[in-house]
Structure formats: structure tokens, C-alpha cells
Amino acid sequence: MPLSKAFYPDSVAVIGASADEQAERVDGWLGRLQESGYKGRLYPINPRASQILGLRAYASITDVPEQVDYAIITVRTSLVPGLLRECVSKGVGHVHIYSGGFAESGKEEARRLQQELADAIKGSNTRLIGPNCLGLYCPASGLSFSYGFSTEPGSVAIVSQTGSAMVRFVPLACSRGIHFSKVVSYGNAVDIDSPEFLEYLADDPETKCIMVYIEGVKDGRRFLNAIAKCSSRKPLIILKTGFTASGARAISSHTAALVGSQHVWQAVFKQTNAIAVETFDEALNQLVALRYLSPPAGRRVGIVGLGGGHGVVTADLCEKEGLQVPFFTEETTRRLEKMTGLAVGRGVRNPAEMGLGMTGLYKDFADGLGIVASDDQIDFLLIQLYPEGYVRHWAGGNQMEQALDVIITAAKSLPKPLVMVIGLGYEMDIMGVTLGAHKRCLQSGLAVFSTPEAAVRAVAKLIGYYENTEPEPRELQAEASQQRRVSNMT
Amino acid sequence: MPLSKAFYPDSVAVIGASADEQAERVDGWLGRLQESGYKGRLYPINPRASQILGLRAYASITDVPEQVDYAIITVRTSLVPGLLRECVSKGVGHVHIYSGGFAESGKEEARRLQQELADAIKGSNTRLIGPNCLGLYCPASGLSFSYGFSTEPGSVAIVSQTGSAMVRFVPLACSRGIHFSKVVSYGNAVDIDSPEFLEYLADDPETKCIMVYIEGVKDGRRFLNAIAKCSSRKPLIILKTGFTASGARAISSHTAALVGSQHVWQAVFKQTNAIAVETFDEALNQLVALRYLSPPAGRRVGIVGLGGGHGVVTADLCEKEGLQVPFFTEETTRRLEKMTGLAVGRGVRNPAEMGLGMTGLYKDFADGLGIVASDDQIDFLLIQLYPEGYVRHWAGGNQMEQALDVIITAAKSLPKPLVMVIGLGYEMDIMGVTLGAHKRCLQSGLAVFSTPEAAVRAVAKLIGYYENTEPEPRELQAEASQQRRVSNMT
Structure with a gap:
């Protein structure tokens, strides 16, 4: 059958x-x-x-x-x-x-x-x-293993030993505009095991991206072949658990093969170009990067937005994850300095604090984005926004709207990809504005994250993935325009 | 003066x-x-x-x-x-x-x-x-460098080169029940530099915990002596930036001493027992751990709550950060198995999925907490809750309330500390319930975090700090009862 x-x-x-x-x-x-x-x-x-x-x-x-x-x-x-x-x-x-x-x-x-x-x-x-699993979710056919799951089909598939974590993961992903072709919770795998699901999904035209949550495998050879087949055709995210003694003990599984041998698995990730992640949050952020971000041409990021300490911390994070934050060219610095809205003392190097700080948006901010995006030293832009100030003291959510108008409009014509970080805050009034801003970014096809760590890590792994991918599969996922990508992988 | x-x-x-x-x-x-x-x-x-x-x-x-x-x-x-x-x-x-x-x-x-x-x-x-800084915030005297800052005095002090990041950090911290004695943004430090502020705060009876955000120092020797003085008397969190080339370039500072020499700084952290963090979020989580958590006697954690994949991932995270997730003793397992509310197949090892899953709370969950807390192999409990299911499908926010009633009541009599993880979600209706649950935990004196990574890392560093602290300063921060701690450091 x-x-x-x-x-x-x-x-x-x-x-x-x-x-x-x-x-x-x-x-x-x-x-x-x-x-x-x-x-x-x-x-x-x-x-x-x-x-x-x-x-x-x-x-x-x-x-x-x-x-x-x-x-x-x-x-x-x-x-x-x-x-x-x-x-x-x-x-x-x-x-x-x-x-x-x-x-x-x-x-x-x-x-x-x-x-x-x-x-x-x-x-x-x-x-x-199964047994001991939630089975199948396939919105196109109306199969579901939880109440309240989206009925909208998409192009991401998940093969997961665990079910309960998927009951949370699927709605979280859908909230970020990521929808599913097929999700499998396969439990104890008495008969159909992960390799068989993966082999099927590698060939499945409805599936453009695969995520695997795996505790242990029985047939290591077959599993390796299956993930090699998948990852040669589409991006494959692997959340492998049980690398530590505590993790291995926590796995209530009797499948022993390969569990705990981190070196073997790292070799596997490397050989197959699978994207290894360590938590469900990280997996979700990786899906957001794959779904919304055109692959940057390189690892050099221009950091824009609230500078100061936030800029410095993010620059450090970038390099730790294998990205670079180079100085802008002299011409870029000169052009940024000429921006009339630029307050004295604001950063014109990199990170650039060019009129999008705590107090809102300067009128020529869009020009600044264009200037940074046209810099030869820069492959993509990362904009950081921590808009508590907009909400609490200045013009309410309005300044957030205004900033997003400028950014979303600019993103359509910028020659390079744009990554957004918008901190969510910790009070309901702030979260109302910031989560609304997240949704608006996603609806406009912009990759948005809640923290610089999440953004930087996901983008660095995305770039690593595309660097090691043959041209053909690259075309599957990555269209030149972010707008086109939005309709491509949903 | x-x-x-x-x-x-x-x-x-x-x-x-x-x-x-x-x-x-x-x-x-x-x-x-x-x-x-x-x-x-x-x-x-x-x-x-x-x-x-x-x-x-x-x-x-x-x-x-x-x-x-x-x-x-x-x-x-x-x-x-x-x-x-x-x-x-x-x-x-x-x-x-x-x-x-x-x-x-x-x-x-x-x-x-x-x-x-x-x-x-x-x-x-x-x-x-200064120049180029926001100066002083001291709620007890009414000095402030931002609109909307809390006027409630507390016992945490911050010495920060950056000001704009503090404009976000201070309200975020106050939202989590952390209030301040003094916050300094000192900028270019033409005259008073970080060591002088630190020396003052080490002696300041209003200050029970210090955080430093530092880009570069001019007088390395004096800075080292100052942080040694601070950390011998109270917990000291250091967010040092500029370790990477990108980070160092991003620092618009002409102070070169020690910047970028990660080895020197790591030796400093070790010698002084300062708690090193890498981001503002991490600093905030560390303050939450210091503020709300009695120091566990050791590194062995009992994971309770939603098990399955979430349990396994968290167990892996624990060990990566230097904690252990041992098997429960046979007696604990036997007692958990006898719990009438325990569904067949739920975990009774560690992590324990004892009736607090997606579908709500079993009536004997409180007994389960007591059983785990009395296990000789366990030094503290970590409860994970991802309550989307409570909100969306089952009994609304009510089951969350019910679960918190049980946990907060139990926490008062449990012989060991308790750490909470409550995922915030990504939709406003969920966030309303989960943020409300966070606030309730904080008001009840429970340390609560949004992700297992944040919790595990903060708790591991807290334990490391107390392991290396002489008995005297330990008493400053750590009272036996969490209730007493709440009124201690605010």
C-alpha cells in the first residue's frame, strides 16, 4: 500500500x-x-x-x-x-x-x-x-492529529518521533506563515520508520522543505541514505536529540543505533548539507529564514537601526555565528553623513544608527537603507527595532507603522535581502504593537525574528546551506525576488 | 565631590x-x-x-x-x-x-x-x-534618564557604557519585578570611568547585585581590581562586548586596552567569579535567576511537565550547560507509577510527564511534584508548560490558572527550588494567558522564563556562581525561603 x-x-x-x-x-x-x-x-x-x-x-x-x-x-x-x-x-x-x-x-x-x-x-x-504517536496531519486531505490545526496546505513536511511537541510546533509555525504538506508523528515505529517517510517526502512534489525530529534510528544506513536523498533535493532541517548522556537517558526509546554518537551525526550533517538545529525554537526560526529570505550573496551584513550597545552586541553575535560586519566603504560613510536627518554623533560606520532609534524615524531613513544596500562591502541588511519607546512615550504604535511603511516599501526595491529583528517586549500593550509589526513583516514577505540571536543564527545557517548546495536545488527554494518566494513556499 | x-x-x-x-x-x-x-x-x-x-x-x-x-x-x-x-x-x-x-x-x-x-x-x-551618555537613573532620588522609568527603588545597579540599550533594558527588567538602586550610562568616560562607579557600588548598601555592560576600559588594572572588589561582595554580571573583530570594529570607542582579548577576559571572569553573559536578554534572565531562585544544592534537575520531545530537548540543553538529568530513584518511579491520574505510557523517569501535558492538569499533580522534589537524586525542579492547548481548545485560560494554583501552592512547601518555563506563544490570545501566568509566577516569587534555553543557561550560571562563592556573600543574596528572597532583592 x-x-x-x-x-x-x-x-x-x-x-x-x-x-x-x-x-x-x-x-x-x-x-x-x-x-x-x-x-x-x-x-x-x-x-x-x-x-x-x-x-x-x-x-x-x-x-x-x-x-x-x-x-x-x-x-x-x-x-x-x-x-x-x-x-x-x-x-x-x-x-x-x-x-x-x-x-x-x-x-x-x-x-x-x-x-x-x-x-x-x-x-x-x-x-x-506507531504505536504511541499522533499519526498524520495533511491539511490538503483533511487529516489532522490535533484540534485547531490550520486547514491551509503548504509546502513544509515534518517527520517527527514526538507528537506532543508537534501539537505546539505546527500552530506556532502557521502563525509565522509557514504551512504544511504533511506532518508525521511516528512514535515507536514498529513498522514504518523515519527513513521510509523521508524517502517518500524526497519524491513528494507537494513538499519543498523537510524537517526531521529524531531520537534514535534502527537502520542507520537506510536513514543516512534517506536524508542524503532528501537534502540533495530540498532543504532538510534536522533536530537530533540524545547527544548528551542526559538527553539519551531521557529518550524513552529502545532504538540504540547511532544515538549519542555526536561525531557520526556531525559528519552526517556535513556530508549531506542538512541544517542541524538544537531546539524547536531554532527549527522554527530556520523555517522562517528558508521561507522568507532570498539567499544573500555572502556573509557580510550591514546592521541598521537602534545602534549603541544593541549594535555592538549584535555585531559580536554575527561574527560568532560566522557572519562579518565590515566597515562601510568611504563613499557610503560620506553619503550617510550627508543625510539631513542624521543627528550628530549617530553611527555612520557599521552598525549604522541612521535615524531609526528609540525616538522614531527620520524622513530620509529610506535613503539610508538604499545607501547601505548599495555598498559593495555588504551582502544583506539586518534592521533591529526595539520599539518600546514608540509605544509608551512618543506617538504610540503609529511610529512603528510609519517605520514599517518605509522599510517594507524600501525592501521591494533594495538590491539586497533584508532581515528584521523586532523585540516583542514583556507587557501586553507593547506586545500588541510588536506582534502586529511581526505579522505585517511576514505578510509583506520579510523574514522577522524576536531576538538578534535567533536572526543571526538562522541566517548564518541559511547562507551555509546555500553555499554548499548545487545550483539546481537552489532554484527550488530561492527565487531572486522575495515577493516571488512568498508565493513559492508556504 | x-x-x-x-x-x-x-x-x-x-x-x-x-x-x-x-x-x-x-x-x-x-x-x-x-x-x-x-x-x-x-x-x-x-x-x-x-x-x-x-x-x-x-x-x-x-x-x-x-x-x-x-x-x-x-x-x-x-x-x-x-x-x-x-x-x-x-x-x-x-x-x-x-x-x-x-x-x-x-x-x-x-x-x-x-x-x-x-x-x-x-x-x-x-x-x-560622559559626554555622549544618558547619565544617572536613581529612582530613590527621582533622577531618571528616560520617560516612563519606574519610580520604585530596588537593589540592582547597572554600570553601562551604552545608554540606548538601557532605555529598553530597565523597563524590561522592571516588568519582571527587578528594580534598581542606581543605573549609570557613562559614555566616553572623559573623567569618571567604570572602575570608579564600580568601587562606589561595591560599598553601596542600597546595591545587592551589579551588572556591567562594557565595551573597552582605559585602566585595565583598576577595572580588574574594581570588579574583584564588587564580585567578592555581591553577584556581578558582566556583558563584555568587542570579543570578535566585528564587535570590536562596531565599538565606536577609542579605548583600546583589553578590548578583543577574550582569553584575558575569560581569566578575569574565572578569577573574580563574575557571571559572564553575551546578550542583554541573557543578562536579564540572569537577574531573574538571582532575584527569584534560592541556590540549588547541586546541578541535578528533575524535569516535570510536558514531556516527549520537549523533555528530551530540554534534557540535552541541561547537560550542554553543565547540569545533569539523572534517573529518578526506583522508589520515586514506583511512587509516580502509583499516581492514579497518571495516564498509561506517560513518563515516570526523568523527564516526568505526570499529568501536566497539553490537556491540562491531573488532580494528583501536586503529589507528583512532592515525590520528585523528595528524590535524593534531584537538587531542583524545572517545570515546562506550553499552554497553547489550554487556551485554544480545552478550558481557556482556566486550566492555566488551575495549574498555577497547584504549582505556586506546592512551591511554598517543596524542599527544593523550582524553576518555571512557560512558552509565550505567538498570538495575542495565547500571549494574554501566558504573560499573565508569567506575572503570577513572578508575583509569587517563582523564577520564570520563556524558553528552556534561557532557563537552563541562567540556572547553570547561578549554580556556578554560588559554587564559587564564600559563605558570607552567599547569605547576602540567598535566603533559604523563596518568599524571603522576594522581599530581599527587588
Whole structure:
């Protein structure tokens, strides 16, 4: 049974749908699929109900009068093997086992039960996802593993051992304009493991960028080949955990191969040009950079905006992450000095504090952006804004709007990419303005981050990725114009 | 003239107060001092006004009919030396020169003007702060260098070369319940340099914790002695910039001594037990840890809350920063397994996912906290909450309240310190709930952070600091009870 049929099933059965309709609507899989707009045929399976949430219920999957492409098993652990055997005899295409309490619990009896799962599908055409996982999210087909997930399809795919972290990650990403083709939480991987999902996604035309969250792998060779295949075709972000003893101990997994061998993994990242990240936040920022930023021609950044200490700290961060903050050319400095709005003593070197400080925007700030962007020494611009002052004391959110008008307009014609940092603040009135500014940047196709660390790290890794990428795949992700990119990868 | 008189002046003159009262009220130094509640006598100096903002104005500082303790010069650069000479002849105690455009501009004429400042005070009793800086913030006396700064005094002092970064940092810190005894932005340091401020603050009974933002030092030996003196008496956080070539270039300072020599500085941090940080965000998180967290007895953390991938990533982060995430003892595991609310398959090792996941709180969660806290292998608890699910799908903000009720109540009786991580989210409805939860934690005396990275790094450095501190100063900061600590350092 091809994986495409798991992501796009014509019929789905929920084995263990609750006869308590309120519970099923609020926290059940049937409720989830109805909310997410699944358009195929839905079959609740429950021996003690004739109808659930407006759908005819069946006592057993074997009673369903047609072929079932996809079944979700959500019952207590001890019942799972028997119900899985029924799915096999019915010839169900893919079975997702949500129930946990198998090998990850570390108990001998639970291991035995997990072995029963493997035995049940042996020699059959039924494929297994899980157990102990959330399964599949595919907005284009209406499959979802959480309430409230976006129904808008996109081009990012995730293969993740963990499910709960994805319940947070997916909405956070969607809030930043990143939407998904397919997300997989595959758990204990009794049957389908990460390499098989990756091989599929490497070929998937709906997927233009892949992220992997991985704790351990069983078949190291196959996994390496799969990520090499993916990363030769599209950007691949890997969040590998368990490098430290504490991390490895924390992984409730019995899959030992390669876990903890950081050197092997670093070699893998290097050979395959995969983008290694260490936290979910970093993964998210990397997706933002990939989604919104045209690849800069080089590593030389012109820092613009609030200067002083913020400028110096950001310059240090840039170099620590492998970027450079060169002096502007003499001509640039001379032209910046001539700007009428430039207060005495403001920086005209790099970082440039040219009229976009705490107190707002000078009228010729747009000219200043153009001057810096045309400097031969500069490959891209980083604008830092910490607009608390705009909100609290001066002209309210209005100055923020005004600054964004100028920046967004300028970005369309600047010859070089532009990265935004807008600090979010720590009070609701500030956050209202700054988060609004973030959203406006994203809607305008500008990469925006909350801290200079986040921005600098993501951009440095993005540049590293493109430096080591062959021209062909580069074209997949990177269009010359940021505007075009926005419609490209969503 | 002792520095105490600069922080607590009986009279302040503002040289260059604007006759345009609206401008002066919105962005002038007179307006700032009136807003911040300065209680002493205020003298606007302006030859073209007889009265400004209800105060009698004088044409020159020499016309003021009494001794002036503190004068702020805010006029264009070329006029500054002449006005400073008038201050000297008047015998003003301390002069703060706000005006910039001196040596930091890199221009020969500007350097010459700066030399005139040094010459003007030579042999006099007048001391100089600046030029090119924001001067002093001392809420207890009503001195302030920005609008909207808190008027509540506290026990943290900052010595900072940069001013603009402090305009953001101070309100951010106050939002997290950290208040200030004295904040100094000292700029080009023609006269009073960072060592002198540090020596003063080491002896200052109002100051229990010091933070330094430093770009370069002139007298390396004196600076080292000053930070050694400070850090032998109170926690000292140092944000040293200019370690990289880009950072050093970005420093618009002509003070070269020690800049860029990272090895020297690392030796300094080590010898003096100063807490080195790399960004303003990190400095802020470190202040939160110092302010709210009783020092754990050791480095072994019990991770509680949303487990799965979040737990594993945080365990990795812990070990990278020098903490440990050991297995619980067998007894702890057995006791956690017996908890009735514990769903099958949830983690009972470490991290423990004991009923505080995406879907809310189990009734015996408080018992679980107690069980983990009493484990011999554990020195402190870290609770991770990513409550998007509470807000969006389940019971609204209510489950967050419920979880906090349990945690805050438990924290009062737990035998070990507790660190909170509550992710802020990226939509206003989520942020409303999560920021509210942050505020509630802070008000209850709990250290709370937005990301596991921030928490783990700050706590690891806090533990490192206390490990290397003699018992006496330890008592200054660390009371056994978190409740007592709250009233201790504010």
C-alpha cells in the first residue's frame, strides 16, 4: 500500500470512537477529523453505539461495508493487538495506533504486546504507523492529529518521533506563515520508520522543505541514505536529540543505533548539507529564514537601526555565528553623513544608527537603507527595532507603522535581502504593537525574528546551506525576488 | 565631590532646557526629571526664557543663586566646552554631558573638543559624567534618564557604557519585578570611568547585585581590581562586548586596552567569579535567576511537565550547560507509577510527564511534584508548560490558572527550588494567558522564563556562581525561603 494512500485516504475508521458524543467532539479522533474537514467516508467503530456524531457506528471494523484505507486505533493498550488483527483481516491499508504503553514504557509485558503488533501485520498488506504517536496531519486531505490545526496546505513536511511537541510546533509555525504538506508523528515505529517517510517526502512534489525530529534510528544506513536523498533535493532541517548522556537517558526509546554518537551525526550533517538545529525554537526560526529570505550573496551584513550597545552586541553575535560586519566603504560613510536627518554623533560606520532609534524615524531613513544596500562591502541588511519607546512615550504604535511603511516599501526595491529583528517586549500593550509589526513583516514577505540571536543564527545557517548546495536545488527554494518566494513556499 | 551626591543631588540644573515647553515636556531633561518625581530644586538654564515648565529659568548657570550639585548639559557639541567651564567656575559638583559628537565620532575636531572637556575640569572639584551618555537613573532620588522609568527603588545597579540599550533594558527588567538602586550610562568616560562607579557600588548598601555592560576600559588594572572588589561582595554580571573583530570594529570607542582579548577576559571572569553573559536578554534572565531562585544544592534537575520531545530537548540543553538529568530513584518511579491520574505510557523517569501535558492538569499533580522534589537524586525542579492547548481548545485560560494554583501552592512547601518555563506563544490570545501566568509566577516569587534555553543557561550560571562563592556573600543574596528572597532583592 503506497504511503500516498495514507495521506490521502478515501475512507477512515476510528476504532475506539466514544459513545459519549460530547467527549468525542472535544477530545476524540472523530471530532478531530470532522473539525479538520476530512472529506472522505468516516466510520466510527464502537460495539456499544449505533451512531456517533451523526455517523453510523459499526461494532467492528470487519462490519464496515467497504474497503478502509486508514484506521486509527485509540483504545487501551491490551486491546490493541486484537483490534489490529481485525484490521489486517479486513485488509485495511494503513493503521495508525494512537495508544501508548508499549515498548516506550520499558516494561517486559508491554514489549511483548508491541511484538504482537509486529506479528499481526507480518505477511499482510497492512502497514502500521506507531504505536504511541499522533499519526498524520495533511491539511490538503483533511487529516489532522490535533484540534485547531490550520486547514491551509503548504509546502513544509515534518517527520517527527514526538507528537506532543508537534501539537505546539505546527500552530506556532502557521502563525509565522509557514504551512504544511504533511506532518508525521511516528512514535515507536514498529513498522514504518523515519527513513521510509523521508524517502517518500524526497519524491513528494507537494513538499519543498523537510524537517526531521529524531531520537534514535534502527537502520542507520537506510536513514543516512534517506536524508542524503532528501537534502540533495530540498532543504532538510534536522533536530537530533540524545547527544548528551542526559538527553539519551531521557529518550524513552529502545532504538540504540547511532544515538549519542555526536561525531557520526556531525559528519552526517556535513556530508549531506542538512541544517542541524538544537531546539524547536531554532527549527522554527530556520523555517522562517528558508521561507522568507532570498539567499544573500555572502556573509557580510550591514546592521541598521537602534545602534549603541544593541549594535555592538549584535555585531559580536554575527561574527560568532560566522557572519562579518565590515566597515562601510568611504563613499557610503560620506553619503550617510550627508543625510539631513542624521543627528550628530549617530553611527555612520557599521552598525549604522541612521535615524531609526528609540525616538522614531527620520524622513530620509529610506535613503539610508538604499545607501547601505548599495555598498559593495555588504551582502544583506539586518534592521533591529526595539520599539518600546514608540509605544509608551512618543506617538504610540503609529511610529512603528510609519517605520514599517518605509522599510517594507524600501525592501521591494533594495538590491539586497533584508532581515528584521523586532523585540516583542514583556507587557501586553507593547506586545500588541510588536506582534502586529511581526505579522505585517511576514505578510509583506520579510523574514522577522524576536531576538538578534535567533536572526543571526538562522541566517548564518541559511547562507551555509546555500553555499554548499548545487545550483539546481537552489532554484527550488530561492527565487531572486522575495515577493516571488512568498508565493513559492508556504 | 563624592558620587553619592551625584545620585542624591539637592539641586539640578538643566543647561539647554528648551523654551518650547511642549518639546521640553515630551523629550527634554526637565520634563524627564519632573515626570520621575525629582524632589530637589530644579533650575532650567536658557538665555532666551524666563520660565520653563513652571520653573524660573536662568540665562547662565552662574546666575543660579545657590550651589548646584548636578548639572545636565544638553546643547550642540561646539557649545559644550564653554558651558562646562561655566559649571566649573560655579563649582558644580557633578556635570553630566548628554551631548554627543565627541571622540566617538572618530573626527579630529571632535577629539579636540573632547580634550577641551578634560582640560576644563582639570584641577577643579567638578566631576564629569560622559559626554555622549544618558547619565544617572536613581529612582530613590527621582533622577531618571528616560520617560516612563519606574519610580520604585530596588537593589540592582547597572554600570553601562551604552545608554540606548538601557532605555529598553530597565523597563524590561522592571516588568519582571527587578528594580534598581542606581543605573549609570557613562559614555566616553572623559573623567569618571567604570572602575570608579564600580568601587562606589561595591560599598553601596542600597546595591545587592551589579551588572556591567562594557565595551573597552582605559585602566585595565583598576577595572580588574574594581570588579574583584564588587564580585567578592555581591553577584556581578558582566556583558563584555568587542570579543570578535566585528564587535570590536562596531565599538565606536577609542579605548583600546583589553578590548578583543577574550582569553584575558575569560581569566578575569574565572578569577573574580563574575557571571559572564553575551546578550542583554541573557543578562536579564540572569537577574531573574538571582532575584527569584534560592541556590540549588547541586546541578541535578528533575524535569516535570510536558514531556516527549520537549523533555528530551530540554534534557540535552541541561547537560550542554553543565547540569545533569539523572534517573529518578526506583522508589520515586514506583511512587509516580502509583499516581492514579497518571495516564498509561506517560513518563515516570526523568523527564516526568505526570499529568501536566497539553490537556491540562491531573488532580494528583501536586503529589507528583512532592515525590520528585523528595528524590535524593534531584537538587531542583524545572517545570515546562506550553499552554497553547489550554487556551485554544480545552478550558481557556482556566486550566492555566488551575495549574498555577497547584504549582505556586506546592512551591511554598517543596524542599527544593523550582524553576518555571512557560512558552509565550505567538498570538495575542495565547500571549494574554501566558504573560499573565508569567506575572503570577513572578508575583509569587517563582523564577520564570520563556524558553528552556534561557532557563537552563541562567540556572547553570547561578549554580556556578554560588559554587564559587564564600559563605558570607552567599547569605547576602540567598535566603533559604523563596518568599524571603522576594522581599530581599527587588
